[in-house]
Amino acid sequence: MIGPTVSHYRIVGKLGGGGMGVVYSAKDTRLGRAVALKFLPADQFDNKTALERFQREARAASALNHPHICTVYDIDEHDGQPFISMELLEGQTLKHRIAGKPLGTAELLDLAIQIADALDAAHAKGIVHRDVKPANIFLTVRGDAKVLDFGLAKWTSREPVESMAETGTVEKHLTSPGTALGTVAYMSPEQVLGKELDARTDLFSLGVVLYELATRTLPFPGDTSGAVCDAILHKTQTAPARLNPELPGELGRVIDKCLEKDRDLRYQTAAELRADLKRLKRDASSGESVARPAPRPGRGRSRLLPGLAAGALVVAGAFGWWSWSRRSPKIPLPPLKITPFAADVRSKRWPQLSPDGEKVAYGWRGPDDENLDIYVQALGVGTKPLRLTEHPANDVGPVWSPDGRQIAFVREAEGRVQFQSASASGGAIYTVPSLGGQERRLTDISGFVWRAWALVPALSWSPDGKWLAFGEYPSEAKASRIVRVSLETREKQPLTSPPEGTQGDLFPSFSPDGTPGIRALGLGNLR
Numbered sequence: 001m002i003g004p005t006v007s008h009y010r011i012v013g014k015l016g017g018g019g020m021g022v023v024y025s026a027k028d029t030r031l032g033r034a035v036a037l038k039f040l041p042a043d044q045f046d047n048k049t050a051l052e053r054f055q056r057e058a059r060a061a062s063a064l065n066h067p068h069i070c071t072v073y074d075i076d077e078h079d080g081q082p083f084i085s086m087e088l089l090e091g092q093t094l095k096h097r098i099a100g101k102p103l104g105t106a107e108l109l110d111l112a113i114q115i116a117d118a119l120d121a122a123h124a125k126g127i128v129h130r131d132v133k134p135a136n137i138f139l140t141v142r143g144d145a146k147v148l149d150f151g152l153a154k155w156t157s158r159e160p161v162e163s164m165a166e167t168g169t170v171e172k173h174l175t176s177p178g179t180a181l182g183t184v185a186y187m188s189p190e191q192v193l194g195k196e197l198d199a200r201t202d203l204f205s206l207g208v209v210l211y212e213l214a215t216r217t218l219p220f221p222g223d224t225s226g227a228v229c230d231a232i233l234h235k236t237q238t239a240p241a242r243l244n245p246e247l248p249g250e251l252g253r254v255i256d257k258c259l260e261k262d263r264d265l266r267y268q269t270a271a272e273l274r275a276d277l278k279r280l281k282r283d284a285s286s287g288e289s290v291a292r293p294a295p296r297p298g299r300g301r302s303r304l305l306p307g308l309a310a311g312a313l314v315v316a317g318a319f320g321w322w323s324w325s326r327r328s329p330k331i332p333l334p335p336l337k338i339t340p341f342a343a344d345v346r347s348k349r350w351p352q353l354s355p356d357g358e359k360v361a362y363g364w365r366g367p368d369d370e371n372l373d374i375y376v377q378a379l380g381v382g383t384k385p386l387r388l389t390e391h392p393a394n395d396v397g398p399v400w401s402p403d404g405r406q407i408a409f410v411r412e413a414e415g416r417v418q419f420q421s422a423s424a425s426g427g428a429i430y431t432v433p434s435l436g437g438q439e440r441r442l443t444d445i446s447g448f449v450w451r452a453w454a455l456v457p458a459l460s461w462s463p464d465g466k467w468l469a470f471g472e473y474p475s476e477a478k479a480s481r482i483v484r485v486s487l488e489t490r491e492k493q494p495l496t497s498p499p500e501g502t503q504g505d506l507f508p509s510f511s512p513d514g515t516p517g518i519r520a521l522g523l524g525n526l527r
Contacts, residue, residue, distance in 0.1 A: 006078045009037055009085065025088060028073075035073060036088045039081055055082070063125055068118035070138065070146045091141045093148075094134035094209065103213050105248055105435060107143070109281045112210055113274055114145040119206065120270035122147075123199040130197060132205035133186040134212065184225045185218055189261045192229045200263040203273060207258025214251070215243040219259060233261070245359075245378035246386055248435055250280055283405075284437055348375075350397050354404045354434070361388075361398040361407050361434070374398050374409050376434055388432050389439065395430075399459040399468075406431045408459050408468055410445070429459065429468060429485065443485045443492055445472045460508045469495070469508035480504030 004011055009026040012034075016023050021038040028035050055075065065071075071087040094111075097103075103111075115137060122129060129136075129150060138146040184192075188204035191197060211219045219237035222228035237259055240252040254276050260266040267273040348362040349372065358379060363372045372394040377385040389395045394412045401408070412427040429442040460469045462484075469484040479498040482505045485491065498504040 006037065006083065007076055009035065011037070021084075026085075028085070034088045036086050037083050038086065039078075039083045063127065064122055066118055066121040068114045068145050068147060069121065070148050087146075089138050089140055089146055091139050094137040094139055094145075094213070097139050098134055098212060098216065105246075105251065105284065106281075106437075108210070108213055109251070109277055109284070110143070111137075111139070111145050111213070112206075113277045113281065115147060115206060115209075116270045116274040116277060118145070118147045119199070119202050120274060122150075123202070123270055128197055128199055129202050129205075130191070131183060131186075132202050132209060133183050134209055135183075137209065184228050185220070187229075187232060188263070189233050190263060192232050198263075199270065200266050200268065203258050203267045203270060204260075204263070206273075207255055210255050210258065211237065211240055214240050214247050214255065217243065245383055246435060248280065248284075250283075254280070284433060284435075352398055352400055354400050355402060356404055359404075359434070361400060363394075363396050363398060363409075372396055374407065374432070376407070386436060388434070388436055389430075393427070397458050399461055400434070401431075401461055402463055402465045405434060407434050408442070408461060410459065410470075429470065431487070442468065442487070443490055445470070458507060460510050462510045463512065467510075469510060471504070471506040471508060473504075480506055482508045484508075 006026070008028065008030045010029055012025040012027060014022070014024050015036065022041055024037045024039070026035050026037045027033075059075075070089065072084060073087070074085040076083060076085065115132075119129065119132070127150070129147065131149065132147075136147065136149045138148055140146060186205045186208045188197075188201040191201050191204075208219055211217075220228055220231035220235060222231050237256070240255050241247045241249055254273070257265075257267055258273065267276075348364045351360050351362045353360055354376075359376050360379065361374065361376050364375050364385070365372045371392060373387060373391065374389045374395045375385040375387055377383055388407065389409070389411075391411060395409050396412065398407050398409045400406075408429060408431045410427050411430055428444045430439050431442055432439045458470055461467075462469070466487055467484045468487065469482060471480045472483055473480050479500065479502050481494055481498060482496040483492055483494050485493070495508075496505045
């Protein structure tokens with residue numbers, strides 16, 4: 001029974017406990033700081049291995065000074081009962097966080113970077129954690145990750161850290177090959193087989209943690225430990241993006257690389273993993289979203305058939321088709337299968353397939369909304385739309401970037417919600433990451449022309465992703481013209497100068513081969 005005072009610590013209350021320790025909050029009366037005291041359970045006093053692991057936890061953590069590793073202050077004994085004095089953390093473990101609301105991509109990336117950084121610091125000291133799992137990762141109230149519990153840690157460096165040099169800790173029972181240590185669901189294949197372990201086993205375990213955070217399920221589930229071990233050794237995990245359509249494809253590939261069964265194909269260092277995660281975070285924060293999922297084998301770049309732009313175009317197209325069909329041999333077509341995508345109270349406008357054919361972007365005015373916003377929705381039964389914009393003005397005409405990472409759209413001037421067959425109104429062009437994130441205002445438009453009935457969006461993205469073209473009514477002109485704007489510098493360049501007496505030039509389209517120049521549809525005298 002722990003008394004009110006232990007050494008120079010005053011016990012405040014019990015925080016929790018488990019098989020490897022009981023934790024109390026306490027006050028360090030010498031330094032005046034709050035601490036956590038972890039005691040070895042009384043029933044483990046005679047367990048030599050448990051005692052050595054307890055001591056190992058203290059020595060391993062105390063050898064590491066890192067903002068994302070729980071700080072150990074001291075190891076001592078009270079009435080023959082060993083205890084560790086460590087940093088008192090406020091928050092919850094990732095085990096409890098997973099049971100709460102889903103993590104967004106930004107939060108997931110931040111946590112992953114912090115944990116990878118902590119493991120890199122441990123590995124640099126020759127310390128392999130060997131028990132990376134949600135219960136051993138703490139999330140503070142400020143959102144910082146802290147790696148806990150180095151009780152199963154192993155020293156792999158040829159020269160042990162100084163704090164271990166004089167301990168005489170017995171390695172034989174704690175780190176010898178042929179013994180599987182850790183928590184089964186988070187073990188690496190080499191750990192399951194009891195092989196000699198190195199830093200790469202922690203990266204596999206971290207991959208399991210990230211998979212669980214991203215999908216709310218384990219990559220290698222099973223009803224028994226044997227079934228889980230078999231899955232870890234022989235089965236391939238379901239792609240994370242299939243379980244979470246909102247997960248960026250690039251992040252899914254990073255997680256899959258962590259979960260490579262062959263450790264030579266896995267990330268080789270935590271620093272390498274951290275670099276990839278930081279790159280994804282940079283791209284997301286700069287507006288270059290990490291949203292593009294990996295293309296599925298055998299799938300083409302399907303797109304929606306562009307709608308009619310003018311009556312003359314319809315007539316010309318119909319005549320061309322009629323002429324071609326009379327000359328060409330009849331080719332039987334397979335029966336078409338039409339699958340309903342949405343049946344909402346209000347129609348979804350300007351649907352546009354992503355370059356990989358996996359998602360649809362559209363404008364929608366929800367039942368409780370007075371304006372149009374931009375949404376993205378993955379194809380498939382039961383998928384839910386992701387709202388990208390929320391603004392009092394109308395957001396119209398979404399267009400995917402060629403790499404699928406961004407969506408451009410037009411935000412009309414506020415206060416206009418009625419739609420006509422054709423109209424002109426001022427506004428601005430914005431881009432937004434296709435998985436959600438910070439909007440970027442690209443350029444203002446003095447007068448923007450669009451048609452509510454047209455499937456063809458008035459914006460056109462260049463094949464190299466560097467330019468957007470659109471039609472606008474400049475204040476000094478009497479007809480619409482084609483303009484392009486640079487995604488990098490935001491510089492606007494007029495491309496056409498339609499003569500008076502014409503409607504002007506509308507609906508630009510870049511050449512598909514990527515050569516300079518824009519093809520634009522001019523409506524001539526159709527007024």
